[in-house]
Amino acid sequence: MTTFSELRRLSRQDLSGKPPVRVALVGDSATQLLAVALRGEAARNGVNIELYEAEYDQVEPELLVQTSELHRFGASYVVLFQSTAHLLDAYDRMPHDERNKLAEWRLSQVEQFLQSTPATLIVMNYPERDDAVYGSHASKVDYSFIYQLRLLNLGLMDMARHNDRLQIVDLCLIQAEIGRSHMLDTAVSVSTDMQLSIDILPVVARRTLEIVWAMQGRFHKCLIMDLDNTLWGGEVGELGWQGIDLGRGLGIGKVFVGIQHWERKLRQQGVILAVVSKNDDNRAREPFLHHPDMVLRMDDIAVFVANWNSKAENIRLVQRILNIGYDAMVFLDDSPFERNLVRQQLPEVCVPELPEDPAEYMNTLSSLNLFETTAVSNADTARTRQYQQEAKRMESSLTFSNETEYLRSLQMTCQVDSLTDYNCPRVAQLTQRSNQFNLRTVRYTETQLRELDQDADAFIRTFTLADRFGASGLIGVLIAKRQPDGLFIDSWLMSCRVLKRGVEHFMLNVLVELARECGCNSIVGEYLPSPKNGMVSSLYPSLGFKQTGVEGRYRLDVQTFEPITCYINRQ
């Protein structure tokens, strides 16, 4: 774990050449050291953070007054830290018969803060403490402090469930894990009003910014697992599937059941699971097929690679099939030797250090918070199947003499829709997750999409692809805006699962039709470079767009446009 001193040194790094992330920090107590930790943690991640630090205890004036400096700063993210100590102070000052309204009062404040800013509001919840007035009876008294505090924490979660601009940093859970004496330095808090100890600041900064990274599309999408002593105890090659340590009886076997449950829940949440193991393929599959205590089954695994090649080589193979960045991958292996080898050869892959005792695996893994996410949607559960189909497609594409023949053989059909209640979560998720085939990398929340859809000059089109191997689901989004000089492509993005199938040609044909329908003679496209979207840097010229006077802007003449040949039928 990074220490505060390290973060303080890192915070002085100059990363001003990189695109900035604008964050504002406001609190009811002294937050200067939290600001240092946030700067340092951003630098540790190679991110240029532009941080606005509000003055001491200026939460309401900064957030509720529209002309405040915080609003003029124009942050994308506002971090709000209100402490339990000051909440207790407010509670103490309330008339006794109003104390049962403490949570309600604070929640309505947060609601107001949300309405006053277009930014994402990242709120720290409240670490628990009791005021020692009611003893255990506090649980039965709705106006006790602890009752109201818990109501407040639950209320924040409820509010966040219904508002995608509200995100919670769970300080309460952090305190439960590390203890109050580490969370708060009482002597320092009294003399300086710093309500977080120096030791916990790096954890709080990391958890806060992990939410920001996830909202920007930087998060782990795939978990690659070793088998022997990672998914079960012992070596299946030696012991046979009947002999491995796995199951609910005595001993270490139940630990692996717990780990597998975690992995399956991740899969259900949308994380892709893959296996990379040094084993004979058929021996490695046997536990998945026959062992009664296996939680994970072959259906859960998108890509299964068991052979005697090096792990790094096999991870490269997984990467080619899934088509996601190495930095979106986590690799779990019990062997320090294999871990180091993968770290050396694929430094972008996250390879967590595991403790020697498997009983400790889950504690370590949960403290690392490897799978931050900001949106889950119903399409996720279908994705594993889609990747399995993709692996089959890769195999079949090897047997065709040319690409056209292969594309024809896929018998692709594509459905084009506007925004609906059903597809909205998936569209928002795609705008947040897609990094590579994404021309302008504009991120949208569901609320923003629904608002945009009300605009008569804005057009949202979604593309849902299927072929003879199965459904790929909603894989492409176009957002266009009618402007005086033509139809402007605000967003064009596509899932990397369907690259090299001519989907972009199909999408352009649809877009030109749309331009004609709404009376635009030209289409204007823009490429905004990001660290990851290099693959589409020359998409527009390759599709026949002409350069305009403005760098990165292109124009297509709709009247002379001939539809591009593609092998996808519109459904």
Added chain:
Amino acid sequence: MNREEIIDRLTDIFQDVLDRDDISLTDQTTAQDIEEWDSLSHVQLIVAIERQFGIRFTSREIMMWQNVGQMTDSLMQKLN
């Protein structure tokens, strides 16, 4: 531990926390004498000193010190 040893170790801590090798402390040194010694780094100094010497200061002590000499007095009292 005598005064001199304590001031020596304090000097190391100050140099480390404030990232300056040229700090030398005496009983009379105050926050005015060292540019980097502000209310923020003061908190870091306290935590680092507590850890180094294995003691805890009270909130009264944290606010009371006028100079390094008084800081050393508190430490002498706790250590001996």
